[in-house]
Amino acid sequence: xxxxxxxxxxxxxxxxxxxxxxxxxxxxxxxxxxxxxxxxxxxxxxxxxxxxxxxxxxxxxxxxxxxxxxxxxxxxxxxxxxxxxxxxxxxxxxxxxxxxxxxxxxxxxxxxxxxxxxxxxxxxxxxxxxxxxxxxxxxxxxxxxxxxxxxxxxxxxxxxxxxxxxxxxxxxxxxxxxxxxxxxxxxxxxxxxxxxxxxxxxxxxxxxxxxxxxxxxxxxxxxxxxxxxxxxxxxxxxxxxxxxxxxxxxxxxxxxxxxxxxxxxxxxxxxxxxxxxxxxxxxxxxxxxxxxxxxxxxxxxxxxxxxxxxxxxxxxxxxxxxxxxxxxxxxxxxxxxxxxxxxxxxxxxxxxxxxxxxxxxxxxxxxxxxxxxxxxxxxxxxxxxxxxxxxxxxxxxxxxxxxxxxxxxxxxxxxxxxxxxxxxxxxxxxxxxxxxxxxxxxxxxxxxxxxxxxxxxxxxxxxxxxxxxxxxxxxxxxxxxxxxxxxxxxxxxxxxxxxxxxxxxxxxxxxxxxxxxxxxxxxxxxxxxxxxxxxxxxxxxxxxxxxxxxxx
Amino acid sequence: xxxxxxxxxxxxxxxxxxxxxxxxxxxxxxxxxxxxxxxxxxxxxxxxxxxxxxxxx
Numbered sequence: 001x002x003x004x005x006x007x008x009x010x011x012x013x014x015x016x017x018x019x020x021x022x023x024x025x026x027x028x029x030x031x032x033x034x035x036x037x038x039x040x041x042x043x044x045x046x047x048x049x050x051x052x053x054x055x056x057x058x059x060x061x062x063x064x065x066x067x068x069x070x071x072x073x074x075x076x077x078x079x080x081x082x083x084x085x086x087x088x089x090x091x092x093x094x095x096x097x098x099x100x101x102x103x104x105x106x107x108x109x110x111x112x113x114x115x116x117x118x119x120x121x122x123x124x125x126x127x128x129x130x131x132x133x134x135x136x137x138x139x140x141x142x143x144x145x146x147x148x149x150x151x152x153x154x155x156x157x158x159x160x161x162x163x164x165x166x167x168x169x170x171x172x173x174x175x176x177x178x179x180x181x182x183x184x185x186x187x188x189x190x191x192x193x194x195x196x197x198x199x200x201x202x203x204x205x206x207x208x209x210x211x212x213x214x215x216x217x218x219x220x221x222x223x224x225x226x227x228x229x230x231x232x233x234x235x236x237x238x239x240x241x242x243x244x245x246x247x248x249x250x251x252x253x254x255x256x257x258x259x260x261x262x263x264x265x266x267x268x269x270x271x272x273x274x275x276x277x278x279x280x281x282x283x284x285x286x287x288x289x290x291x292x293x294x295x296x297x298x299x300x301x302x303x304x305x306x307x308x309x310x311x312x313x314x315x316x317x318x319x320x321x322x323x324x325x326x327x328x329x330x331x332x333x334x335x336x337x338x339x340x341x342x343x344x345x346x347x348x349x350x351x352x353x354x355x356x357x358x359x360x361x362x363x364x365x366x367x368x369x370x371x372x373x374x375x376x377x378x379x380x381x382x383x384x385x386x387x388x389x390x391x392x393x394x395x396x397x398x399x400x401x402x403x404x405x406x407x408x409x410x411x412x413x414x415x416x417x418x419x420x421x422x423x424x425x426x427x428x429x430x431x432x433x434x435x436x437x438x439x440x441x442x443x444x445x446x447x448x449x450x451x452x453x454x455x456x457x458x459x460x461x462x463x464x465x466x467x468x469x470x471x472x473x474x475x476x477x478x479x480x481x482x483x484x485x486x487x488x489x490x491x492x493x494x495x496x497x498x499x500x501x502x503x504x505x506x507x508x509x510x511x512x513x514x515x516x517x518x519x520x521x522x523x524x525x526x527x528x529x530x531x532x533x534x535x536x537x538x539x540x541x542x543x544x545x546x547x548x549x550x551x552x
Numbered sequence: 553x554x555x556x557x558x559x560x561x562x563x564x565x566x567x568x569x570x571x572x573x574x575x576x577x578x579x580x581x582x583x584x585x586x587x588x589x590x591x592x593x594x595x596x597x598x599x600x601x602x603x604x605x606x607x608x609x
Contacts, residue, residue, distance in 0.1 A: 146600060218596040288600060297601060301593040302584040309580040313573060331562070 001074045002057035004067060009155040013054050016159065020047035020166075027191065030249035035179050036191070039251065042173050046166055071144045075157040077433050079137025080426055081523075082165060083130055084516040087419075090125025091509040097122050098505050102498035112176040120175045120187045126414065127185065127277065129168045134422045135281040136161055136203070139226045141429060142288045143207060146223055147214030156206050163199035167192055179251045183266050185273050186240050190253040193241040200234050221304045225284030228312050232276040240269035260327045267322035275315035278413065282421050283311075283350055289425040290354055290374045294364060299356035303349050310346025314339050321392035324401060333394065340392030347385035354378035369442070369449040373424030376453060380416025387412060403470040404494070408463025415456040415508055423452065423515055430519055434526035444518045451511030458504030466497035 002010065024047060027040025097118050100106050107113045140157055144150060151157055171188040174180070180187045188196075207227060211219060243253040257265050291298050298304055320328060320336030355378050358365055365375050387409050391400050400406060427445055431438055439445055473493065476484040583589065 216599065218592055218599075220596055220600060291597070292600060295601065297597040301597040305584045305593075306580060309576070313576060331566075 002054050003060040004063050017047045017051040034250050036251040072151045075161045076137045076141045079133045079161050083133035084519050086129025087512045090130050091512050093122040095505045095509050098502040117175050121172050124171050138285050142222050143210050146220035148216045149214045152209040156202050160203045167196045189251045190245045204230050222284040222288040224308050225280045229276050229281035236269045236272050268319040271319035278418050285425045286421050289428050293371050293428045294361045299353050303353050307346035307349035314343045324394050324397045337392050340389050344389040351378050351382035369445040370427040373420050377417050377420035384413035399471040403467040404463045405467025408460050412460045430522050436526050440521035440525050444514050448511040448514045451507050455504045455507030462497045462500040466494050
């Protein structure tokens, strides 16, 4: 992959890695008395390791200029594999934390394995590691194909992909040693946040630069969603992470906001992270890979535009529904509730648009597990958005808030929608990227599909049950007007559900592992075919001249 | 001059917030449903299906 870079790009890569390793070194020296020192060593090891990779291919021959006539897919390929690896890691930790709730002894008395440290490894691992890498990989693919133009250069996409993974590694390793900002989905501390801003700006510039030199006059709607994802996530990330570190050698920082403003900023961020990270970007995926795989254009392009602007403008105001019955002003709560309800319109417009696209191709959905992944994703998108709007109603929220119902809702979206559309898109994309007819094993795709679907259903139904029981136990009063159940009563009542939930999650994890295996085997098969083809070609057209015979 | 405080922001959000969101939705509907945009959208939605794997072809 390095051998496809020009000499200038290779040199620049080495310079970037040297600068990065110096940053790591500075962090480990300045933060030697703090957890930041450890984080510095991770940055140092990461960049020095990568420098070795670049250096080992540094003097390989300059690449064929003809490659620029083709699309640049190396970062997409790497992103797909990274995404699947993160999926297995993140979901493994997810099953672990689920098991911790049923069997608390599984922390093995180690601080790093406590629930509070493992949980963000799970959430960041699946959202940012699995989802983020899939978004970056597919966005580069969709962007190039829909604008009929190659990426503007070869180094910056690598910078984005690898830089983003460095952020994920620093974040996950930080949680284990106890670094956290204690803001949900924004746990990484200030230095990691600054790094992500740099990576993200480069990502946005790649998008703008490619679109600026596109050949196709109209920008396809999938790109609008990807652009909204990149742009809004940048805004959210910067505002929510405005903080002042204790010192430059200290991992801990303090938010610029305090009290109810801090809560509001956090949930404005948190809900829009769901909206623009977990929805807009994946809708971009859906609007490209679903029509492509089904071989049918999207049912209504107009509807896709209307739902795009609906989602973009309405999600922004919905975050306050996370803070019903708190110190937040009542009118802000009502605003969040109202916008959450209106949001159902563009959400169902997208889900309906996807299903209407498949109308007439149901035989393909029946036969093709890849397309079925995408169909189920659209169904769960519809379900989860309906449930979300419903739970945002203040009266419903009084029952659901702080219970497992919320956890079930999140996983209906994360497993049923986000992961399903990602797996579907990856299974569609992998054969295209590695130039094969199909995946290594279509049977294993089928196995993955059923593991994922049954895992999701078990998970979501379990959490609905436990959540509603929990909510009802917390609000049941006896004749004397006091609570009928103590908190610990509700915890014991959850035990069987927590076991069932762990099992559902385990099925989903097994599916992801099968998927990773299938992807890796497809790559291997493609390489073997390529080697075979080269072997066949390695025959001279003119046979070797025979030795001159005496007398000739 | 009116002081810029919490009340001002709330008043602004509660009045102009409504109008600009309505204006924006009308604008989006007009753009999406404008008859002459139909050909462009139809081309866009079918254009992704018949592309080979090379840029600028």
